[in-house]
Amino acid sequence: MVRFTVLASGSKGNATVVSGGRTRILVDCGLSCRELFRRMRLMGEEPETLDAILITHEHSDHVGGVAVTARKLGIPVYFTEGTHRAWMRWLQPRRQMTYAQWLEMIRKQAAERQAEPQAAVGEIDSPEDPGEVAVENSVPSAVPVPTDPAPEPSSGRPPTLKDDPTWLPAIEYFSAGQPFSIGDICVNPFTIPHDAADPVGFVFSSEGVRLGFATDLGYIPPNVREQLRDLDLLLLESNHDLEMLRDGPYPWSVKQRVLSRVGHLSNDAASQFLAADYDGQAAYVILGHLSENNNLPELARVAAERALLGRASLLANRLLLAAQHEPLSAISF
Secondary structure (H helix, E strand, C coil), X not given: CEEEEEEECXXXXXXXXXXXXXXXXXXXXXXXXXXXXXXXXXCCCCHHHCCEEECCCCCHHHHCCHHHHHHHXXXXXEECHHHHHHHHHHHCCCXXXXXXXXXXXXXXXXXXXXXXXXXXXXXXXXCCCCCCEEECCCCCCCCCCCCCCCCCCCCCCCCCCCCCCCCCCCEEECCXXXXXXXXXXXXXXXXXXXXXXXXXXEEEEECCEEEEXXXXXXXXXXXXXXXXXXXXXXXXXXXXXXHHHHHCCXXXXXXXXXXXXXXXXXXXXXXXXXXXXXXXXXXXXXXXXXXXXXXXXXXXXXXXXXHCCCCCCCCCCEEEXXXXXXXXXXXXX
16 A cells, blocks of 8 residues: 655645555654654554655755654665755854954864874864854865764764764665665655755655655756656645735745745646646645745635646545645545
């Protein structure tokens, strides 16, 4: 049996369980571990049966709970290499210090090198101009991130979140355009236009069933249109109503970001795709990632229903809306 369960969809957290055969994958982990487990059990999904976590991109509403959840369950997390690097930098952000603080840090490092000469690995140049100096706590972008998990401390126990917030039981890399398998589920990742390091959507295949997953995209380019064909289920973003966004409370800079070609898909854009480019083959069409501030479920539904006019029925193009605060009833094939 193939099963698709949206646990949460929106700007405050995203998580979906895809099951096929004996394999269960969590797509994104933007909920806290406790809330994720609560919702899974509410929907008849046991967290302990998850085999892997699959990440679309590094924004907090998609990765906020990934470290705790992966550690709790001892399961691997699948990223693109760019997304993993961006996630690590997000957890270990740049910190600012004054020039005097920077000089004091250099003096301490020099003293440590004198005490342990073998620890010296390079020279540090002084800045040309005094002022604030940014010190990078994460792995520099020019240095490849190892695919193996961080080494465990001498005690043999995994590091705590405080010791190393980026430590995961196992990390697996994948690349857009290169299908791979996790157990009984074939995963076909494809590039989407969004303001993240290396964002992707997915088509999942198992037992002859194909599930399309595309949220957080500013528009639908040709490669995405090609991927979202011959599906049994389509989860598509319908983030905002254009008038509500333009008249809403967001700063203009944020409105520009959402409206941009690397922002989010509007109701109009989603309905235009459904009317003009969608092949009408899916049994279920799910609208996801609806904004709580700039959209109304009724507006998203009406726009999609108009686009699907004449094609929706109990057997095809059944329209559903995923919500932020409660799971959507599981869909089984």
